[in-house]
Amino acid sequence: MTSQVTPLAGYLLVAALLFSIGLAGALTRRNAILVLIGIELMLNAANLNLIAFWRYGPHPEALTGMMFAIFSIAVAAAEAAVGLGLVIQIYRHAKTTDLDQMNRMKG
Amino acid sequence: MSFVFYILATLTVAGALAAVLLKNTVHCALALTVAFAGLALLFLNLDAQFAGFAQILVYIGAVAILVVFAILLTKGSDTPADGVFSRTWLAGLAIAAAVFAVLGWAVIQTANLLPNSAPTPTVSVQQIGQALVGRYVLPLEIVAVLLTAAMIGAVIIAMHEKDGAPK
Numbered sequence: 546m547t548s549q550v551t552p553l554a555g556y557l558l559v560a561a562l563l564f565s566i567g568l569a570g571a572l573t574r575r576n577a578i579l580v581l582i583g584i585e586l587m588l589n590a591a592n593l594n595l596i597a598f599w600r601y602g603p604h605p606e607a608l609t610g611m612m613f614a615i616f617s618i619a620v621a622a623a624e625a626a627v628g629l630g631l632v633i634q635i636y637r638h639a640k641t642t643d644l645d646q647m648n649r650m651k652g
Numbered sequence: 653m654s655f656v657f658y659i660l661a662t663l664t665v666a667g668a669l670a671a672v673l674l675k676n677t678v679h680c681a682l683a684l685t686v687a688f689a690g691l692a693l694l695f696l697n698l699d700a701q702f703a704g705f706a707q708i709l710v711y712i713g714a715v716a717i718l719v720v721f722a723i724l725l726t727k728g729s730d731t732p733a734d735g736v737f738s739r740t741w742l743a744g745l746a747i748a749a750a751v752f753a754v755l756g757w758a759v760i761q762t763a764n765l766l767p768n769s770a771p772t773p774t775v776s777v778q779q780i781g782q783a784l785v786g787r788y789v790l791p792l793e794i795v796a797v798l799l800t801a802a803m804i805g806a807v808i809i810a811m812h813e814k815d816g817a818p819k
Contacts, residue, residue: 561755
């Protein structure tokens with residue numbers, strides 16, 4: 546199998562593995578911060594796909610995949626800031642970051 | 653497939669696995685930093701220097717630090733007595749495994765159709781800058797507005813409410 550895997554397929558497989566690990570973390574962990582870490586891993590896997598397709602695609606000089614990845618990094622940074630701010634505020638309110646205990650929307 | 657790729661892929665996947673599986677939340681954040689560094693090195697290996705260094709600056713320099721701050725501010729490093737995984741962990745694991753099976757199957761099936769060798773692209777930072785303020789200037793401005801709004805929103809959300817202040 547090692548000799549048959551082309552470079553692009555190798556990067557895509559690593560990205561798929563990272564995405565699945567992030568998804569497993571987001572779905573199984575109880576700490577809200579760890580769920581955010583899983584989401585960050587999924588976003589990064591998508592970035593790896595974009596860069597890999599940019600590198601092996603037909604027109605790398607057009608910079609399309611690279612630009613998509615750079616904007617994606619910026620959006621992910623904004624998402625992390627707001628998400629962690631929400632976690633801190635929920636911790637102040639409910640004194641916990643355990644998602645299994647956050648089962649009501651009423652304040 | 654080069655030897656370097658296998659080392660970097662192993663490092664990245666091991667960091668991601670540790671970030672998801674470790675019990676202590678601070679250790680998870682450090683393992684996440686390793687995964688981000690591995691991804692940055694994979695970007696460099698793909699001749700995307702600018703994206704690699706942006707990844708190091710944004711993720712290792714900012715996001716990982718933010719995660720550590722959030723963990724320490726919420727006392728999240730205390731391991732709960734009844735385990736770190738939720739009650740429905742088996743369903744989550746099954747969903748993740750199914751997603752990986754579908755993605756991996758799709759990649760393996762189409763591996764022969766993918767372009768597998770391309771000349772090394774020579775993209776300078778100057779070209780990236782000209783593209784950012786030329787063809788991609790509208791998305792750049794929108795991202796600037798988004799970052800400002802996110803920063804103000806994060807500060808307002810996390811701002812400490814004084815007693816008696818309107819909620």
